[in-house]
Amino acid sequence: MAGPDVGWYLIVSAILFGIGALGVMLRRSPLVVLLSLEIMLNAANLILIAFSRQQGNLDGQIFALAVMAVAAAEVAIGLGLIVAMARRRLALDVDQADALRG
Amino acid sequence: MIAGAWICLLSPLAGAVAITLAGTRISRRTAGWIATLATFVAFAGALVAFFGLRGLNPDDREQMSTAYTWLAVGNFKVDMQILLDTLSSTMMLIVSGVGGLIVWYSMGYMAGDDEERRYFAYMSLFVFSMLLLVQAGNFLLMLVGWGLVGLASYLLIGFWHQRAEAVAAAKKAFVMNAFGDATFALGLVLLVWKTGTLTFSGVFDQVGSLDSTIVNLVALGLLGGAVAKSAQIPLHTWLPDAMEGPTPVSALIHAATMVTAGVYLLVRASPIFEAAPDVQHLAAILGAVTLLVAGLVALVQWDIKRVIAYSTMSQIGYMFLAAGLGAYGYAIFHLMTHAFFKALLFMSAGLVIHHLGGEQDIRRMGGLHRAMPKTHVAFLVGTLALTGIPIFAGFWSKDGIISSALATGGSLGWTLYVAALVGAFLTGAYSFRLYFTVFRGPESDFVAAHAHEGHGEGPRSMLIPVGVLTVLATIGGLVVIPGVWEPFLTWIDETAEPLVSPTVAQDYGTSAIAVTLAVIGYYLAHRAFLAGRQLVARPEIWRVLERKFYFDELYDALFYRPAAALSVNLRTNVEEPVIKRSLDEIGSGTITVGDEVARAQTGLLRTYAVALAFAVFILVVVFVAVR
Numbered sequence: 001m002a003g004p005d006v007g008w009y010l011i012v013s014a015i016l017f018g019i020g021a022l023g024v025m026l027r028r029s030p031l032v033v034l035l036s037l038e039i040m041l042n043a044a045n046l047i048l049i050a051f052s053r054q055q056g057n058l059d060g061q062i063f064a065l066a067v068m069a070v071a072a073a074e075v076a077i078g079l080g081l082i083v084a085m086a087r088r089r090l091a092l093d094v095d096q097a098d099a100l101r102g
Numbered sequence: 103m104i105a106g107a108w109i110c111l112l113s114p115l116a117g118a119v120a121i122t123l124a125g126t127r128i129s130r131r132t133a134g135w136i137a138t139l140a141t142f143v144a145f146a147g148a149l150v151a152f153f154g155l156r157g158l159n160p161d162d163r164e165q166m167s168t169a170y171t172w173l174a175v176g177n178f179k180v181d182m183q184i185l186l187d188t189l190s191s192t193m194m195l196i197v198s199g200v201g202g203l204i205v206w207y208s209m210g211y212m213a214g215d216d217e218e219r220r221y222f223a224y225m226s227l228f229v230f231s232m233l234l235l236v237q238a239g240n241f242l243l244m245l246v247g248w249g250l251v252g253l254a255s256y257l258l259i260g261f262w263h264q265r266a267e268a269v270a271a272a273k274k275a276f277v278m279n280a281f282g283d284a285t286f287a288l289g290l291v292l293l294v295w296k297t298g299t300l301t302f303s304g305v306f307d308q309v310g311s312l313d314s315t316i317v318n319l320v321a322l323g324l325l326g327g328a329v330a331k332s333a334q335i336p337l338h339t340w341l342p343d344a345m346e347g348p349t350p351v352s353a354l355i356h357a358a359t360m361v362t363a364g365v366y367l368l369v370r371a372s373p374i375f376e377a378a379p380d381v382q383h384l385a386a387i388l389g390a391v392t393l394l395v396a397g398l399v400a401l402v403q404w405d406i407k408r409v410i411a412y413s414t415m416s417q418i419g420y421m422f423l424a425a426g427l428g429a430y431g432y433a434i435f436h437l438m439t440h441a442f443f444k445a446l447l448f449m450s451a452g453l454v455i456h457h458l459g460g461e462q463d464i465r466r467m468g469g470l471h472r473a474m475p476k477t478h479v480a481f482l483v484g485t486l487a488l489t490g491i492p493i494f495a496g497f498w499s500k501d502g503i504i505s506s507a508l509a510t511g512g513s514l515g516w517t518l519y520v521a522a523l524v525g526a527f528l529t530g531a532y533s534f535r536l537y538f539t540v541f542r543g544p545e546s547d548f549v550a551a552h553a554h555e556g557h558g559e560g561p562r563s564m565l566i567p568v569g570v571l572t573v574l575a576t577i578g579g580l581v582v583i584p585g586v587w588e589p590f591l592t593w594i595d596e597t598a599e600p601l602v603s604p605t606v607a608q609d610y611g612t613s614a615i616a617v618t619l620a621v622i623g624y625y626l627a628h629r630a631f632l633a634g635r636q637l638v639a640r641p642e643i644w645r646v647l648e649r650k651f652y653f654d655e656l657y658d659a660l661f662y663r664p665a666a667a668l669s670v671n672l673r674t675n676v677e678e679p680v681i682k683r684s685l686d687e688i689g690s691g692t693i694t695v696g697d698e699v700a701r702a703q704t705g706l707l708r709t710y711a712v713a714l715a716f717a718v719f720i721l722v723v724v725f726v727a728v729r
Contacts, residue, residue, distance in 0.1 A: 024711045033707070094707040101705030 009050035016043035028093050030085070034078045043072045103154025104167045107186045110147030110194055110322055110605075113140045113235050118226035121219055121703055130218040137222035141202035141229050154467035155191050178298055183239035185302060187596040192434060193236035193366060200358045200441045201229045203567035208350040210564035211456060221261060221348070228254035232359050236366060241290050241300040244367075248286060248327065251360045252279040258355060259347040271343035278340040282330020289323020292316060296370055298345050306373040314378070321378035324371055325385055332364030332494045334416045335392045339653050345407040349452035351408055357414050357448050358441035365418065365437050368425035375629055376428070383514060386426025390521040392417030395651060397528030401535065401637050402647040405462050406451050409536045410729055413488060414444055415527060416635035420503050428601025429506035431591035435582055436503055438590075439495035443487035443575040449568050450481040454540065455559045458552050464536065469545035471554075474559045478541050480572045485537045487575040489530045489620045495579035497613070500526065502582065505604035505612035526616040530623025531637055538631040584609040 016039055023036025045064040061094025087093060117140025121133045128136070155163050184190075203223050212218050231254050235247030236650040256279075260272030274364040296316050297308045309317060328334075331349060333341035333356075344356050355361070367374060368385060375382040399413035417440045424433035455462055458476060471478040489492035490501060504526065507519040559565065587607035604607040604612070630637045638644045649655065 020714055021711075025708050025715065042264030097707070101703060 002051075006050050006054045009046060013046045014049070015041045016040075016046065028095050030078075030082050030092055030094055034075065035083070038075065039072060039076075041067060077085060103158075104165055104184075104186060106154060107167065107184055107191075107194070107237060108169075109146070110151060110198060111184060111230070111237055111682045112148065113143040113225045114192070114198075114229040114233065118223050118230060121223040125219070126504050128219070131209070133219040133222045134205075134212075137226045138202065138206045138209065140226055141205045142234065143148045143165075144229065145198040147194070148191065148198045150188055152191045152195055154155045155186060155188065158595055163524065165460055166240070172243075178294065180240060180242045180300055182243065183301075183581045184237040185239035185383065186237070187519065187597050188676055189366075189369060189434065190236050192438070194233060195442050196438050197229065197232045197236060199355055199360050199573075200445050200571075201232070203570055204350050204354040204358070204445060204449070205229070207353075207452070207564050207567040208348070210561035210675050211452055212348060213561070216361050218494055221258075224254055224257045224261070225351075225354070228258065228355060228360070228410065231362070235363055239307065240302060241293065241371075244370075245283070245286060245290060246362065248331065251281060251363065252276065252331070255279070255344070255355050255360055255466075258351040259344045261347055263600030265346065267343075268346040270279050271340070271346040274334030275340040275344050276613055278337050279330050281398060282327040282337060285323045285325075285330075286327030286466075287323075288653060289320045289327070292320050292323065298387060302370070303340050309377045317374065318378045318381055318648055321375050321381035324367060324374065325381055325388075328367045328385070328422075329388060330364075331367075332361050333415050334388050334419065334422055335395060336653075338387025338392060338396070338415055339650070339657065342403075342411045342650070344455065345411050347408065348450040349448060349455055352411070353445045353448035353452065356411065357444040359469060361418055361584055362421065362441070363415060364438045365421040365425055365433050367458050368422065369430045369594075372425075372428070372430055372441050373439075374438065375426075376601070382428070384426070386423045386514075389419040389424075389426055391524040391527075392416065392421070394521055395552065397525050397532060397672055399647055399650050400532040401528070402644055404465055406454065406464050406467070406536065407448070407462055409464070409532060410444070410447050412452060413447075413529070413533060414440075416529065417488070420522065423522060424503040425509050426504055427506055427680060429514070429603070430598035430600050431582075431594040431601075431603075432499060432502040432506055434594050435579075435590055436496075436499035439575075439579050440485065440500040441569055442495055442578045443484045446480060446568065446575045447484035447488065448572040449564070449571065450477045450484060452456065453480075453564060453568065456564070458549065461548065464539045466546055466548040467540045468549060469541070470498075471541040472545065476559055476565060477568070479545050480538065480568050481571050483575050484683075485533045488533050489624065490526060490616055491620065492613075492617060493576070493579075494577050495577070497617070498579035498582050499607065501613040502584070502604070504616055505609045506602050508602035508608050508612055511603050523616060525622045527619040530620035531627050532623075534624045534627035534635055535631070536649075538627060542638070553562070565625065566702065576658055597615070 014034070018042060020036045021041030023039065024033050027033055027036065045067055048060040048064045052058060052064075064069075082092065089096075106274070111291065114137075116189070117136050120140075121136055124133075125205055155165070165186040166183055168181045170182050172180050172182040174180075179513055194212065205222070208221070228251060231247050231250030233247075235244055235251055238244035251452065252275075256276040257270050257276055260269050262268045293305055294493070297305055299305060299308075325405045326337075330337040341356060341361065345352055347356075358587060368429065370383075396412045396415035396419060400409050403409045403412060417436070421433045421436050421440070424430070424436065454467065454470060454477060457470075457477075458467070461467070473484070483494065487496040504519065504522040507522055508516050510513070510518070570700055580587075582588050584604075591600075591603075627637060638647060646652070
C-alpha cells in the first residue's frame with residue numbers, strides 16, 4: 001500500500017472540516033458560507049476515500065461519488081437562492097436574513 | 103284490514119313530511135288541508151281496520167303485522183310491528199276521528215297566525231306519534247310513540263315561542279314527561295333482563311313466573327310513565343301550564359288523546375298490573391286523589407282553559423281509578439266519551455277565546471249566550487256530559503266507574519267509591535260555575551265591546567267540528583246501557599278481561615246518587631252565581647286552592663332550590679377556583695414557556711450552525727468518551 005498512513009488523511013480531513021465549520025459559523029456572505037459547506041463535505045469525502053483505500057473496499061469511494069452528486073445539487077439550489085437574493089436587491093448578508101426570529 | 107291499520111299509522115306521517123318538505127311552496131291553507139286530510143285518511147284506515155276486525159271470529163281478533171326487524175341483539179330482537187286488536191282499534195278510531203275534527207277546527211282557529219305550516223306539521227306529527235303509541239305491537243315501539251307524543255306536545259305547547267310563559271310551560275311539560283319516560287324505560291329494561299322479550303304476548307305469558315319484586319318494580323316503572331303522561335298526582339303540575347299552547351292543541355293533546363295514554367298503558371299492560379295488585383291499587387288511589395284535588399282547584403281558577411284543564415285531570419283520575427280496579431272496559435269507555443265532551447268543551451272555549459280576541463279570563467266574560475248561541479249550546483252539552491247528566495255521554499261512563507268501585511267493595515272499594523262520588527259533586531259545581539260565569543248573566547262590558555265587531559261565532563271550519571262533537575257528546579255514550587246493551591264493554595273485554603263488573607242494580611243505584619250529587623253541585627253553583635259570590639267563600643281555603651295546594655311551591659322547594667343552590671355552590675367553589683383557574687394557569691404557563699423558547703429562535707443562520715456543531719461535539723464526546 002503506497003502513500004502516507006491513513007492517520008495523516010484523518011488529520012488533513014479534520015483541519016478541512018474545522019475550516020469549513022468555522023466558515024459556516026463566522027462568515028456573513030452567503031457565498032462564502034456555501035463554499036465552507038462544500039469544504040466540510042469534501043473533508044468527509046476525503047475520509048471516505050482514505051478508509052476505502054485502506055480497507056481495499058470500493059464502497060467508500062462509491063459513497064463519496066454519491067456525496068459529490070448531492071453536493072452538486074445542493075450548490076445548484078444554494079447558488080440559485082443567492083442569485084435570487086441578488087436580483088431582488090436583498091443584502092447578501094446571512095445576519096440580515098432573520099425573518100424567522102421567534 | 104291490516105292494510106287499513108298501516109294506512110292509519112302512516113298517513114299522518116306522510117302529511118307531516120309533505121308539509122315539512124313543501125315549506126313555503128304551499129300556502130298556509132294548503133298545509134292545513136294536507137294535515138286535515140291526512141288525519142281523515144287515517145280515520146278511514148281505522149274504520150277499515152275496525153270493521154275488518156269486527157267481521158272476524160272473536161278468537162282471531164288479535165292481528166299482529168310485522169314490517170321488518172327493527173333491531174336485533176343476539177337472541178333479543180324487536181320488530182317494527184303493529185298490533186290490531188279490539189283495544190287498539192278503538193283507540194285508533196278515537197285518536198284519528200277526534201284528531202281529524204280538531205285539526206280541521208285548527209284551520210279556522212290558527213288562520214292568520216305567522217307559522218301555520220309549522221303548526222300543521224307538528225299536529226300531523228302528533229297524530230302519527232299517538233297512533234304509533236296505540237298501535238305498537240311491543241313495548242319498545244310503544245315507548246317510541248310515548249316519547250314522540252311528548253316531543254310533539256313540547257313543540258306545540260311552546261308553539262308561540264315569543265311568549266316566555268309558553269316556553270317555560272313547554273319545558274316544564276317536557277321535563278316531567280321525561281321523568282315518566284325514564285321510569286317507563288327502566289321498567290322495560292327490567293323486562294328485557296328478566297323475560298328477554300318486549301312483545302306484549304311474550305311478556306304477558308312470562309309475567310306469572312317472575313319474582314314478585316321484579317313484577318312490582320316493572321309495574322311501578324310503567325305506572326310512573328302513565329302518571330307523568332296523564333298528569334296525575336304527583337306529576338300533574340305541567341298540565342295546567344300547558345294551556346299556554348293554542349286551544350286546539352289543548353283539545354287534542356291535553357284533553358282527548360295524549361293525556362289519556364296513561365290509561366291506555368294501564369289497560370294494555372293489565373296482565374303486569376294484575377300480577378302486581380298493590381301497584382294497581384296505587385294507580386286507583388292516585389286517580390282518586392287526583393280527581394278530588396283537581397276538582398277542588400278547578401273551583402277557584404279564573405282562566406277558562408285552566409278550569410277545563412283541571413277538569414281533564416279530574417276525569418283522567420276517574421279513568422285511573424277504573425283501570426286500577428280492573429274495570430278496563432269502563433276506563434276505555436270513559437276515555438272515549440271524555441275525548442268527545444272534553445274536546446267539545448275546549449273547542450267551544452276556543453270559539454269564545456277566538457270571538458273575544460284572545461281573552462281567557464272568565465271575570466271579563468259573561469252573558470255570552472246571546473252573542474254566541476251555537477257555542478252556548480255546544481258548551482252546555484259539553485258541561486252536561488261532563489257532569490254526567492243522563493243520556494249525555496259522560497253519564498254512562500262515569501257512573502260505570504263509580505259503581506265499579508262499589509262492586510269492588512272492601513275498605514279500598516268503599517273509600518274510592520266515596521271519593522268518586524265527592525268528585526261527581528265537585529264536577530257539577532266547578533263546571534256549572536264556569537258555564538254560568540261565561541255564558542249567563544248580563545253581558546259584561548268587555549263582551550259588549552267585542553260583540554259589535556260582528557265577526558260571528560267563527561268560520562265554518564270551526565263550527566262544523568264543534569257540531570259533530572256536540573252530537574257525539576250527546577249520544578256517544580249510548581253504546582253502553584247497563585243491563586240492556588253493552589257492545590262496547592264486551593268489545594274491550596276481549597282484550598282486557600275486567601276484574602270487576604258492577605251489577606245492574608249497583609249501576610243504577612250509583613247513578614241515582616251521582617246524578618243527585620251533580621245536581622246539588624249545579625244548584626250550589628247556580629245559587630252562588632245568582633248571589634254574585636264565589637263557591638268557596640272562606641279566604642284562607644280560597645288561597646290554598648288558588649295556589650293549587652302549593653304543589654308548585656313544594657316542588658320548587660324540594661327540587662329546584664336544592665338543585666339551584668348546589669349548582670351555584672359548585673360554580674363558586676369548584677368551577678371557578680379549580681376548573682376555570684387551572685385552565686387559565688395552563689394557558690398563561692404555556693404562553694410564558696413559549697416566550698422563553700421563542701428567544702432561542704433567533705432567525706440567525708450562525709446560531710443554528712453553532713448549536714448544531716455544539717450538539718455534534720457533545721455527541722462525539724458521549725460516544726467516544728462514554729461509550
